[in-house]
Amino acid sequence: MSSGTVFTIAVNPKIPPRLLRLEELANDLWYSWDRSTRSLFSRLDPSLWATVGHNPKDFLKRVDESLLLRAAEDQVFLANYNSVLSAYDSYHSEPVRNGATAGLHPDDRVAYFCFEFGFHESFPIYSGGLGILAGDHCKAASDLRLPFVGVGLLYRQGYFFQTIDNLGNQRVTYTDSDFEDLPVAPVLGDNGSEVRIEVEMPQRKVVVKVWQAKIGHVTLYLLDTNLAENSPEDRDITHQLYGGDRNLRIKQEILLGIGGVRALRAVGIKPTIWHINEGHAAFMMLERMRNLVQEGLDFASSLEAVAASTVFTTHTSVPAGHDHFGDDMMDAYFEGFYRDLEITREEFMALGRVRGSHDFNMTNLAIHGSRFQNGVSKIHGNVSARICRDLWPQIEPEENPMAHITNGVHVPTFLAQEWPDLFDRYLGYEWRNNMCDTDYWSRISAIPDHLFWSVRQTLKSQMLYSIRARLAVQISRNHGSEAHLDRLLRFTDPINPNILTLGFARRFATYKRATLLFDDLDWLRRIMLNQDRPVMIIFAGKAHPADVPGQDLIRRINQVAQLPEFEGQLLLVEDYDLRLARRLVAGVDVWLNNPVYPLEASGTSGMKAGINGTLNLSVLDGWWGEGYNGKNGWAIKPGPENMDMARRDKEESRDFYETLQDHVVPLYYTRDKLGYSPGWVKMAKDSMISLLPRYTAARMVREYTQKFYVPASRQGALYAADDFSGAKKIAAWKAFVRKTWEGVAIRRLDTPRKRISFGDAVQFDVAVRLNGLQPEDVIVEMLICRQRNKVTLREFNHIRFEFSGIEESGEHLYSLSLTPDLCGKLDYYIRVYPYQLLLTHPFEMGMMVWV
Ligand SMILES: *Cc1c(COP(=O)(O)O)cnc(C)c1O
Numbered sequence: 093m094s095s096g097t098v099f100t101i102a103v104n105p106k107i108p109p110r111l112l113r114l115e116e117l118a119n120d121l122w123y124s125w126d127r128s129t130r131s132l133f134s135r136l137d138p139s140l141w142a143t144v145g146h147n148p149k150d151f152l153k154r155v156d157e158s159l160l161l162r163a164a165e166d167q168v169f170l171a172n173y174n175s176v177l178s179a180y181d182s183y184h185s186e187p188v189r190n191g192a193t194a195g196l197h198p199d200d201r202v203a204y205f206c207f208e209f210g211f212h213e214s215f216p217i218y219s220g221g222l223g224i225l226a227g228d229h230c231k232a233a234s235d236l237r238l239p240f241v242g243v244g245l246l247y248r249q250g251y252f253f254q255t256i257d258n259l260g261n262q263r264v265t266y267t268d269s270d271f272e273d274l275p276v277a278p279v280l281g282d283n284g285s286e287v288r289i290e291v292e293m294p295q296r297k298v299v300v301k302v303w304q305a306k307i308g309h310v311t312l313y314l315l316d317t318n319l320a321e322n323s324p325e326d327r328d329i330t331h332q333l334y335g336g337d338r339n340l341r342i343k344q345e346i347l348l349g350i351g352g353v354r355a356l357r358a359v360g361i362k363p364t365i366w367h368i369n370e371g372h373a374a375f376m377m378l379e380r381m382r383n384l385v386q387e388g389l390d391f392a393s394s395l396e397a398v399a400a401s402t403v404f405t406t407h408t409s410v411p412a413g414h415d416h417f418g419d420d421m422m423d424a425y426f427e428g429f430y431r432d433l434e435i436t437r438e439e440f441m442a443l444g445r446v447r448g449s450h451d452f453n454m455t456n457l458a459i460h461g462s463r464f465q466n467g468v469s470k471i472h473g474n475v476s477a478r479i480c481r482d483l484w485p486q487i488e489p490e491e492n493p494m495a496h497i498t499n500g501v502h503v504p505t506f507l508a509q510e511w512p513d514l515f516d517r518y519l520g521y522e523w524r525n526n527m528c529d530t531d532y533w534s535r536i537s538a539i540p541d542h543l544f545w546s547v548r549q550t551l552k553s554q555m556l557y558s559i560r561a562r563l564a565v566q567i568s569r570n571h572g573s574e575a576h577l578d579r580l581l582r583f584t585d586p587i588n589p590n591i592l593t594l595g596f597a598r599r600f601a602t603y604k605r606a607t608l609l610f611d612d613l614d615w616l617r618r619i620m621l622n623q624d625r626p627v628m629i630i631f632a633g634k635a636h637p638a639d640v641p642g643q644d645l646i647r648r649i650n651q652v653a654q655l656p657e658f659e660g661q662l663l664l665v666e667d668y669d670l671r672l673a674r675r676l677v678a679g680v681d682v683w684l685n686n687p688v689y690p691l692e693a694s695g696t697s698g699m700k701a702g703i704n705g706t707l708n709l710s711v712l713d714g715w716w717g718e719g720y721n722g723k724n725g726w727a728i729k730p731g732p733e734n735m736d737m738a739r740r741d742k743e744e745s746r747d748f749y750e751t752l753q754d755h756v757v758p759l760y761y762t763r764d765k766l767g768y769s770p771g772w773v774k775m776a777k778d779s780m781i782s783l784l785p786r787y788t789a790a791r792m793v794r795e796y797t798q799k800f801y802v803p804a805s806r807q808g809a810l811y812a813a814d815d816f817s818g819a820k821k822i823a824a825w826k827a828f829v830r831k832t833w834e835g836v837a838i839r840r841l842d843t844p845r846k847r848i849s850f851g852d853a854v855q856f857d858v859a860v861r862l863n864g865l866q867p868e869d870v871i872v873e874m875l876i877c878r879q880r881n882k883v884t885l886r887e888f889n890h891i892r893f894e895f896s897g898i899e900e901s902g903e904h905l906y907s908l909s910l911t912p913d914l915c916g917k918l919d920y921y922i923r924v925y926p927y928q929l930l931l932t933h934p935f936e937m938g939m940m941v942w943v
Pocket residue numbers: 219220221222224597598599668669670673674694695696697698700
């Protein structure tokens with residue numbers, strides 16, 4: 093090699109006219125879930141396809157002209173090309189009748205904000221679960237033809253590439269994306285020039301470029317500050333996902349929230365429903381309120397108007413995980429805002445606080461500014477209701493507005509191709525129209541066991557090929573010998589994939605306890621190293637570069653993997669991303685998850701595994717708490733939350749070992765003469781039958797639509813009608829209730845009876861001091877339920893008292909005559925709370941007084 097400078101010039105092929113629509117396919121993330129589109133590219137040049145990281149747009153810039161010319165005249169290729177285009181055109185133009193949008197108006201539009209979006213490995217603007225969930229939400233919205241747009245940031249550096257050295261140290265490499273190669277395009281205005289917006293930051297304005305990506309029917313708008321007009325510091329706002337310090341974080345969140353609203357305005361989109369996925373985007377409400385205040389609405393009414401049409405989904409299980417900023421920072425960035433909203437600094441800060449708190453917390457802001465809130469699994473909904481209880485101080489967490497909608501995964505993205513082929517044959521093509529029909533999927537049991545098993549084995553074998561290829565690169569980079577590599581790969585035989593294989597892959601955050609299985613290494617040895625019934629475990633995952641304990645987990649796994657007896661049976665594979673995830677979840681036999689209960693908000697990788705017939709062995713936390721039904725996998729019961737951590741680890745790891753040794757291993761190796769275990773196949777089928785229709789993004793998006801989007805549209809319209817008369821009315825009413833509520837009291841007048849006979853009527857009388865409220869401003873009610881252990885308030889029947897007159901003392905009398913239709917011991921409570929028809933949730937005021 094000479095010592096001169098090397099210059100590079102890219103020579104882009106000319107796409108032959110016959111194949112011109114390849115460019116269209118490369119610019120629609122439809123390819124992220126349509127495998128035949130991806131194969132179309134990869135078949136042209138498989139090795140280039142791998143080199144460009146499965147990126148169709150980049151591929152088209154680098155593929156050899158001669159290959160394109162040949163393909164343009166190759167009947168086989170053209171037939172393939174035509175069939176992909178025909179599917180693509182059907183997806184984009186044929187009508188669908190799925191009822192998913194029932195209740196929405198023609199001009200309704202959902203705007204969905206998120207800090208990261210994960211569609212495909214070729215589009216690196218995601219880090220993990222949150223982003224992939226957001227991507228799946230958009231994909232399902234497209235499938236269902238929901239009127240829907242996404243809003244996010246276009247990072248030059250998405251998450252990092254990971255390598256792991258011999259000592260188990262994680263090395264990170266960030267590379268800059270060239271936006272030319274990503275499936276994005278600048279949004280152009282009417283005059284044909286690129287759309288720019290501005291966002292104020294202290295003493296300056298930041299100019300923002302708006303990009304768009306096409307996800308089937310959905311448009312995702314992405315913001316970018318890397319422009320010559322901005323200072324170097326401001327250009328870096330969109331430099332890196334989850335990089336930098338608190339200052340960068342607040343700038344990114346201002347950009348997403350405030351810039352996002354402006355970008356939608358600039359492109360002429362008028363959302364009627366606003367959904368923020370996690371608190372990062374909560375500043376969005378401030379901008380919307382500012383717009384209303386500028387139009388002449390008062391602050392309190394603008395808050396009501398904005399909140400009525402806003403949905404907030406929280407994903408965090410620990411209060412410390414909620415984003416928050418110090419007052420000095422808020423002052424620096426939002427000083428102008430207090431004035432624009434025509435409120436004091438204290439009123440402004442209150443939006444981000446609850447009783448006694450000091451920081452400005454994005455979750456508090458998100459809840460103050462939304463009327464629809466949810467966690468992402470049943471358990472997590474309850475946990476979030478507890479974490480956020482102070483926002484509704486007089487309401488028991490089990491009754492407060494924090495609801496739950498359990499996550500789902502986009503089935504076309506994560507269901508391995510072999511399954512649709514098999515379903516087409518055994519269920520008929522219309523299975524695609526029955527994705528959420530729980531009864532329909534029991535038909536899977538009619539698939540012959542040996543065919544079912546052969547799909548499972550095919551997927552496992554594909555996974556083993558990938559793992560072998562990755563490990564070969566990994567070992568050679570770490571200067572391992574051929575002999576070493578052979579030893580490492582001796583259990584990964586794709587031709588004969590008959591060793592029970594467990595997978596554990598996710599972010600290496602400490603609460604996910606990646607090393608729990610190492611708690612008793614001797615026991616683990618006895619389970620894994622049995623010659624007749626060996627077990628292999630594959631680990632993969634990234635730790636955030638600032639997460640030192642997370643990186644220790646990687647070193648620990650590496651250390652155990654290098655113990656001579658585990659070599660080859662315990663594998664650590666680097667650079668976990670969507671591609672490896674798709675392979676692993678479908679290809680291993682058992683998917684492990686052992687978080688510290690209740691810290692796994694949902695977890696979605698286990699769903700991806702379950703829909704592919706991979707069996708879950710997990711702690712009953714997150715989604716598995718409701719997904720497990722006793723016969724579709726295995727469950728570890730978490731120890732009590734108040735038990736000390738070391739003991740809990742001990743107990744739960746013990747439970748893991750016992751389950752593996754007594755159930756998982758014997759079931760897998762009890763093979764019949766055809767070479768597989770009928771009991772295993774039965775369980776894998778049960779897993780698909782029970783999980784496939786339930787844990788899909790289609791079900792999730794339908795649930796968001798019916799529970800939240802439709803009511804949010806209705807409330808938003810109701811509050812905005814007649815020059816915001818609804819918003820004004822509810823704001824004024826709430827202000828009055830807040831002023832008077834402290835003086836409201838309730839007492840019982842009748843003498844409680846201990847015992848009555850069935851059929852007897854009982855009269856209950858209470859006196860309420862309304863302190864200036866009107867009788868119609870409150871509801872007085874009885875909650876009654878048969879006495880039982882552990883009933884929750886939600887199980888009680890509610891019976892309203894009638895207003896019956898005013899006492900001389902000024903108290904209002906309410907009475908109820910009740911003839912119980914139940915026998916036995918009944919528990920009941922009596923309470924009063926403020927009520928107004930315009931309220932979105934009956935307890936959104938957070939006020940209640942009990943007798
Ligand atoms: C599904 C997925 C996740 C989320 O996994 P959890 O089970 O929530 O930890 C993270 N990373 C990738 C690449 C995924 O595909």
